[in-house]
Amino acid sequence: MNAPAGKPLVDLLRQARVVAALREFMPAASVLFEAEDTRPYECDGLSAYRQVPMVVALPSTEAEVARILATCHALDVPVVPRGAGTGLSGGALPMGDGVLLSLAKFNRILSVDTAARTARVEPGVRNLAISEAVAHLGLYYAPDPSSQIACSIGGNVAENSGGVHCLKYGLTVNNVLRVRGYTIEGEAVEFGSEAPDAPGYDLLAAVVGSEGMLAVTVEVTVRLVPRPERAQVILASFDSVEKAGDAVAAVIGAGIIPAGLEMMDKAATAAVEQFVRAGYDLDAAAILLCESDGTPEEVEEEIGRMKAVLGRSGATRLAVSQSEAERLNAWAGRKAAFPAVGRISPDYYCMDGTIPRKALSTILAFIAQMEAKYGLRCPNVFHAGDGNLHPLILFDANDPDQLHRTEEFANEVLLKCIELGGTVTGEHGVGIEKINQMCVQFAPAELALFRALKAAFDPKGLLNPQKNIPTLHRCAEFGRMHVRGGELPHPELPRF
Amino acid sequence: MTWAGLVDAVKSAGAHGRALRVRGGGSKDFYGQALEGDVLDTRAVRGIVAHEPTELVLTARGGTPLAEVEDVLARAGQMLPFEPPHFGPGATIGGAVAAGLAGPRRAATNGYTGAIRDFVLGVTLLDGRGEVLRFGGRVMKNVAGYDVSRLIAGSMGTLGVILEVSLKVLPRPPAACTLRLALPDPARAIEQLNAWGGMPLPLTASAYRDGDLALRLEGAESAVKAACRRIGGERVDDAAAAAFWTGMREQTDPFFSLPGALWRVAVPSTAVPLGLPGAQLVEWGGALRWLKGDADAALVRREALRAGGHATLFRGGDKAVGVFTALDPVKARIHARLKAAFDPARVFNRGRMYAEL
Structure with a gap:
């Protein structure tokens, strides 16, 4: 939305210069510039924004990555790294005057250390492929974004991806031990360590979730955890979303950390049930998926406690999975929520705000008001355990008015998340999509510090520029500024 | 203020x-x-x-x-x-x-x-x-x-x-139990800690010194009981266990009163026992090795690096050798720029971490 029109003409001289420089050390087939070759890279999972890159580079060795970066740095050419291209915030949106650096060929699992419970993998390895490769060892990689069959670990590092099990097992940042990569200058650098607490500042924490703006990842060491002996999920039905929200608080308040705690409203379950027969209660106003995992004894005890709490919280129906097949089926429905919604509407727009859990009813009531205000439907799926919302606005992109209304709808919801003490993005990233709302969430001095942090890694600002952190100028254009204590920052700047 | x-x-x-x-x-x-x-x-x-x-x-x-x-x-x-x-x-x-x-x-x-x-x-x-x-x-x-x-x-x-x-x-976990086991061979103890780490056991602390291993298990009552049966060893009385883990955390355990400097050596959990003079205490499932004694700083750092980790001069000793492991030039440059981004006049804790910061 507000898709940049894209420069109509490529600077052919610049393009020829960059292609020639890269082809000095790369095979011709790995440096693409013809429109029919570069077009497939024009967007990531957020297809509302498109831009054909000037050049696509497909390195197959680390030495090539280093030289591509050094070359672009010397020529002042921006570089946008790309993993599997499943990102939902336009983080891998190319630049018309830049190089799109695809790490797709870095797709090997380099080693698995069973005793230390770690795996060294290249960034193009799919999230799920790691767990599949170590399943026979009784281990798995815990963060499981819904796109895990397709998304790559390099992208997960860039976005600090979560998933349905991160309340108990943590996000990418909690499950990655070390990232090896290259700076924009083409110098090798390592963040974190296989030993705890690497010396110096925690640069790994800065790099994870940095949307590919600080360094280019070529290797990731992940922590593997023992696969629980048993897992069971409860499907709990509620006759109001408020009761379901209160039940979430009651479960946590009882001292239970479920392995997964998800909520779906009636519109979402209806869409999913047509697509995947997950066995959801279609009469319920909201359902919760509440999972326990651990030893058989632990799960039996915890499921009992969960059922008691959910029952006291007014659940109208409680069903516990009785087999692994039943459990996986219950999750298949949740993980298919986005494609399922995609079937009932020509387009959908997914939001990713996070709020303090106690504000759940407030935000859901607000979303219902917005549905009426903009005349658009919005089913809700929700990582209830950690307060991360995924409202899905249904619209038809062929109708410019609907597109516009969707944009306004989403903007209002994101600003409401900030007002409720939350954030505009819990796990999908800011990218290009939510960059305007960053002006509201952060004060100018905070944005300035973010820019200085980027400059510490990339002084020329060439690595994935224009994402994540807005310029002060852009914030002035957006017209909605961060206000703290009633004082508008930078009153001297013109407003548009 | x-x-x-x-x-x-x-x-x-x-x-x-x-x-x-x-x-x-x-x-x-x-x-x-x-x-x-x-x-x-x-x-x-x-x-x-x-x-x-x-x-x-x-x-x-x-x-x-x-x-x-x-x-x-x-x-x-x-x-x-x-x-x-x-x-x-x-x-x-x-x-x-x-x-x-x-x-x-x-x-x-x-x-x-x-x-x-x-x-x-x-x-x-x-x-x-x-x-x-x-x-x-x-x-x-x-x-x-x-x-x-x-x-x-x-x-x-x-x-x-x-x-x-x-x-x-x-x-807080609803149930806890601390076990004590005799494992005379340090290499074997480290292997065993890592093997347990790969099993779905509710292990929340470990400490190994001189053939004596202490393990803390915490979680659901049933899980703790089942894990205790599986691991064996001798159960430590709850009050003594709490005091023991506090002693580890606060470094009031007698180990920390041994003579010499205290080094904190962080390594991958599977690293074999460090070949360094002095007394050693292993925590964190093998990933933390406390070293007490007068080992040469260069030797400690070399041994830590060889094991894939790093060493911090935690207490005592001569700080001139550098308390924290030195950074490579690329990271040192990023550190200096980050410091300048947050604190351009170097107001805060000048030199507390590294001389240049």
Whole structure:
């Protein structure tokens, strides 16, 4: 939305210069510039924004990555790294005057250390492929974004991806031990360590979730955890979303950390049930998926406690999975929520705000008001355990008015998340999509510090520029500024 | 000194090129390189700002005593999951975050655990220009902007004053049991710790010294019982167990009174026993090796590096060898630029971490 029109003409001289420089050390087939070759890279999972890159580079060795970066740095050419291209915030949106650096060929699992419970993998390895490769060892990689069959670990590092099990097992940042990569200058650098607490500042924490703006990842060491002996999920039905929200608080308040705690409203379950027969209660106003995992004894005890709490919280129906097949089926429905919604509407727009859990009813009531205000439907799926919302606005992109209304709808919801003490993005990233709302969430001095942090890694600002952190100028254009204590920052700047 | 007083003091120090030594209770004055500058006392900026047990989040002012934070959490049946050492009665939550140290629970295998940085959700920071900046927040998942809050954890007060911090907290496990086992061969003990780490067992602490292994199991009653049966060994009385783990965390255990300097050697958990002179104590499932004695610093660092880790001169010894392991040139350059971004006049804790910062 507000898709940049894209420069109509490529600077052919610049393009020829960059292609020639890269082809000095790369095979011709790995440096693409013809429109029919570069077009497939024009967007990531957020297809509302498109831009054909000037050049696509497909390195197959680390030495090539280093030289591509050094070359672009010397020529002042921006570089946008790309993993599997499943990102939902336009983080891998190319630049018309830049190089799109695809790490797709870095797709090997380099080693698995069973005793230390770690795996060294290249960034193009799919999230799920790691767990599949170590399943026979009784281990798995815990963060499981819904796109895990397709998304790559390099992208997960860039976005600090979560998933349905991160309340108990943590996000990418909690499950990655070390990232090896290259700076924009083409110098090798390592963040974190296989030993705890690497010396110096925690640069790994800065790099994870940095949307590919600080360094280019070529290797990731992940922590593997023992696969629980048993897992069971409860499907709990509620006759109001408020009761379901209160039940979430009651479960946590009882001292239970479920392995997964998800909520779906009636519109979402209806869409999913047509697509995947997950066995959801279609009469319920909201359902919760509440999972326990651990030893058989632990799960039996915890499921009992969960059922008691959910029952006291007014659940109208409680069903516990009785087999692994039943459990996986219950999750298949949740993980298919986005494609399922995609079937009932020509387009959908997914939001990713996070709020303090106690504000759940407030935000859901607000979303219902917005549905009426903009005349658009919005089913809700929700990582209830950690307060991360995924409202899905249904619209038809062929109708410019609907597109516009969707944009306004989403903007209002994101600003409401900030007002409720939350954030505009819990796990999908800011990218290009939510960059305007960053002006509201952060004060100018905070944005300035973010820019200085980027400059510490990339002084020329060439690595994935224009994402994540807005310029002060852009914030002035957006017209909605961060206000703290009633004082508008930078009153001297013109407003548009 | 109040919040506003801190802001004024920092602005004034920056304007006059003076250094400030950020200090809470002073319980960790021994840690890091030399202390430089006038004390900037954070203790008046104190108090718990918010704690709603069902949100699993606690927000406190940086000068709040760590003991107060732990009391409030305990009353709600919760805890700081990284079990931070106090090292003295005055320890503050801001100091704990700045030092970035975790206790025995750091390497727990049930659910996700880890260091302080794994639980920091947001900070309000006073930077070297005297600006009050807020990063992160009070929610579990937040990827807006760079993760400055986690970067602050363990930065030794060199990037700013922690005015306020929000932490993810967890419920206390309902049941606990500590076991003692005899494992005379250190190599075998490390193998065994890693083997257990790969099993779905609720291990939340381990300590191995001189053939004697202590293990703490915590979780659901039934899981703890089942794990105790599986592992064997001798069960330690609850009060003695609690005292033992406190001794590990606070370094009041007799091991830490042995003569010589105390080195903290962090290695991959599977590293074989370090070939270094002096007494060794192994924690964190093999990933932390405390070394007490007079081993040559260069030898300790070489051995740590060979094992894939790094060594910190934790207490005593000659700090001239460098308390923290030196950074490579690329990272040193990034560090210097980060320091300049947060604290251009080098007001805070000058040289406390590395001479250039």
